[in-house]
Amino acid sequence: MEAVKGIDLAVKKGDIFGFLGPNGAGKSTTQKMLSTLLSPTSGEAKVLGYDLAKQQVEIRQNVGCVSQAGGADLTSTGVENLVLQAQLYGLDAQTAKKYAADFVERFQMVSFINRQASTYSGGQKRRLDIALGMIHRPQLLLLDEPTSGLDPQSRAYLWDEIRKLKGEGVTIFLTTQYMDEADKLCDSIAIIDNGRIIVTGTPTELKSSLGGDSIAFTFPTVEAARQAATLLAEKIEAERIKTIDNSVYLNIKDGDRMMPDLLRALDAKNLKAESVTLSKPSLDDVFLKYTGRSLREDLIK
Amino acid sequence: MKLLHDTRLMFVRNMQHTLRSPVFVFASMFQPLMYLVLFMPLLNGLGGVPGLPAGKTVDVFIPGLLVLEALFGTAFVGFSLIDDIRAGVIERFLVTPVSRSAILLGRVLRDAVVLIAQCVLITLVAIPFGLNINGFGFLLSLLLYALIGISMASVSYGFALLFKIEDALAPTLNTITLPLSLLSGIILPLALAPIWLQDLSKINPFSYAVDATRALFAGDFMNIGILEGFVVITVLAVLVFLWGLRSLNKMAA
Numbered sequence: 256m257e258a259v260k261g262i263d264l265a266v267k268k269g270d271i272f273g274f275l276g277p278n279g280a281g282k283s284t285t286q287k288m289l290s291t292l293l294s295p296t297s298g299e300a301k302v303l304g305y306d307l308a309k310q311q312v313e314i315r316q317n318v319g320c321v322s323q324a325g326g327a328d329l330t331s332t333g334v335e336n337l338v339l340q341a342q343l344y345g346l347d348a349q350t351a352k353k354y355a356a357d358f359v360e361r362f363q364m365v366s367f368i369n370r371q372a373s374t375y376s377g378g379q380k381r382r383l384d385i386a387l388g389m390i391h392r393p394q395l396l397l398l399d400e401p402t403s404g405l406d407p408q409s410r411a412y413l414w415d416e417i418r419k420l421k422g423e424g425v426t427i428f429l430t431t432q433y434m435d436e437a438d439k440l441c442d443s444i445a446i447i448d449n450g451r452i453i454v455t456g457t458p459t460e461l462k463s464s465l466g467g468d469s470i471a472f473t474f475p476t477v478e479a480a481r482q483a484a485t486l487l488a489e490k491i492e493a494e495r496i497k498t499i500d501n502s503v504y505l506n507i508k509d510g511d512r513m514m515p516d517l518l519r520a521l522d523a524k525n526l527k528a529e530s531v532t533l534s535k536p537s538l539d540d541v542f543l544k545y546t547g548r549s550l551r552e553d554l555i556k
Numbered sequence: 557m558k559l560l561h562d563t564r565l566m567f568v569r570n571m572q573h574t575l576r577s578p579v580f581v582f583a584s585m586f587q588p589l590m591y592l593v594l595f596m597p598l599l600n601g602l603g604g605v606p607g608l609p610a611g612k613t614v615d616v617f618i619p620g621l622l623v624l625e626a627l628f629g630t631a632f633v634g635f636s637l638i639d640d641i642r643a644g645v646i647e648r649f650l651v652t653p654v655s656r657s658a659i660l661l662g663r664v665l666r667d668a669v670v671l672i673a674q675c676v677l678i679t680l681v682a683i684p685f686g687l688n689i690n691g692f693g694f695l696l697s698l699l700l701y702a703l704i705g706i707s708m709a710s711v712s713y714g715f716a717l718l719f720k721i722e723d724a725l726a727p728t729l730n731t732i733t734l735p736l737s738l739l740s741g742i743i744l745p746l747a748l749a750p751i752w753l754q755d756l757s758k759i760n761p762f763s764y765a766v767d768a769t770r771a772l773f774a775g776d777f778m779n780i781g782i783l784e785g786f787v788v789i790t791v792l793a794v795l796v797f798l799w800g801l802r803s804l805n806k807m808a809a
Binding site for chain 2: 290291292293312318320322323325327330331335339340342343344387
C-alpha cells in the first residue's frame with residue numbers, strides 16, 4: 256500500500272515545521288521515514304545533512320523521535336525509562352542519570368517520576384514521552400501528534416515547552432491534525448492530503464492566500480442591508496460584497512483596520528447595524544480551499 | 557564492544573521486568589511439577605520396558621521433563637513483546653542507535669537465565685523422588701536447556717513481531733509446541749514407539765536434546781548422542797534467532 260506518494264519539502268534549521276493533514280494522509284509514514292524506521296521505496300532525503308539511505312546511524316544519533324504511541328515503558332518508572340534511553344544513545348550510567356535528572360526538573364516531573372509509568376495521567380505520560388525523545392539532546396526533534404487526546408491545560412503546557420526547545424536552537428518537525436496547533440506554534444507549514452503535499456508556506460502566507468478577512472453586518476431590514484451594500488461599494492470593490500437577506504458580507508484585507516471606518520460611514524447615513532462580526536481566516540479555511548474538504552469532517556469520520 | 561554493551565542494557569531492563577513480578581517465574585513451573593508428582597509414579601510400574609530400565613525411571617524421566625519445561629516455559633514469552641510493541645517501546649528502541657541484535661538478545665538471554673533457574677529448582681524437587689545425577693553432566697545439560705530456551709523464545713518473538721496481536725500468537729505457538737513435545741519422547745520413551753513414529757521423531761530437533769540430556773544426567777559422556785544434541789540445538793538456536801532478528805527488521809521496514 257502506498258501511504259506517501261510524492262513529497263518534496265525543505266525544513267529550515269531552527270524552525271518549527273508543521274506537517275498538517277487529516278488522519279491517514281501520510282503524516283506518520285513520512286515521519287517514520289525521516290526517523291529511519293521505514294525505508295522509502297524511491298527518492299532521496301537529507302536529514303541534518305546526512306543521507307537517509309546511507310547514514311542511518313548518524314541520523315539515529317542526532318535525531319530525537321516521539322511517536323504517537325509515545326513509547327514509554329509503562330511497567331518501569333519514569334526515571335528508569337529516561338536513564339535507559341540515555342544509555343541507548345551511548346551515554347555512560349553516570350551521565351545518563353545526570354541527563355535524566357535535568358529533564359525531570361525541566362519538565363516538572365519530580366512529583367511522579369519515581370512511580371511506575373502506568374500510573375501517569377495523559378499529560379504526565381506525554382511529558383515523559385517527549386523527554387525520552389529529547390534525552391540525548393538532538394538537533395532535530397520529530398514530534399508525532401504531541402498533544403492529541405490531551406486536556407487544554409496540558410496542551411498549553413506542551414506548546415510552551417515546544418517553543419522553549421525552539422529557543423534553544425532545536426529544529427522541530429511537528430505532525431498534527433489540529434489547525435490551531437499548527438497556527439500557534441509553527442514557523443512554516445506543509446499541508447498533506449492523500450500522500451501528497453498540497454501547499455507549503457508560513458501560516459500567515461497561507462491565510463492571506465485566501466484573500467483576507469470576512470466581515471458580516473446584520474441590519475434590521477432587507478432594505479437597510481441593500482442601502483448599506485450600495486454605500487459600502489463606494490469604498491470596496493463590488494465583487495467583495497455579498498448581500499444575503501438582511502446581512503452584508505465583505506471579504507477584504509485588513510478587515511480589523513477597515514472596520515471603524517466602515518462603521519462611521521454607515522452611521523453617517525443612519526444605517527445602524529444590529530451586529531457585526533469579523534473573522535480572521537483560519538488554517539481550516541486554508542485546508543478547505545486546497546482540498547475542497549473541511550478538515551473537521553475528516554476528524555468526525 | 558557495542559553489541560555487548562547494548563545487550564547488557566537490554567538484558568538488565570528485561571530482567572528488571574521479570575523480577576518485578578517473580579510469580580510468573582514460578583507459574584510456568586507448575587506444569588512440570590504436576591508431571592513430577594502426579595505422573596512420574598505411574599512410570600515406576602512400567603520399569604523394564606524398552607528405554608525405561610527398572611528402578612531408573614526417575615533418572616530417565618527428569619531430563620525429558622526439563623526439556624518440556626524448556627519448550628513450554630519459553631514458548632509464550634512473545635506475549636510480553638506484543639505489550640512492548642503496542643506501547644511503542646520497540647519502535648522507540650529501533651530509532652535509537654542501539655544494536656538491533658541486542659534488542660532480541662537481551663530478551664532471549666533473560667529467558668535463558670530464568671529457564672536455568674527453573675530447571676535447577678525442578679531438579680532439586682526431584683531429588684527426594686530418587687533422582688541420581690552426575691553433577692558435571694547436569695551442568696552441561698543446563699547449557700543445552702538454555703539453548704532450547706533461546707530457540708523457543710526466538711520462535712515466540714519472531715511470531716510476535718510478525719503478528720503483533722495475541723489472538724494469532726497463542727494458537728500458532730500451541731500448534732508448534734504440542735507435536736514437538738510429543739515427538740521427543742519426553743513422557744514415554746520413543747523406544748516404545750512404532751517405527752514410523754520413531755522415524756518421524758528424528759526430524760524433531762528436541763528429540764536429540766532429550767537423548768543428550770538423558771546421557772548427561774547418567775554421566776555417559778562417551779555417548780555420541782550428547783554431541784549430536786549440542787550440534788542440532790546450537791544450529792537450531794542460531795537459525796531461529798536470525799529468523800527472529802529478520803522479523804524485527806521487517807517490522808521496522
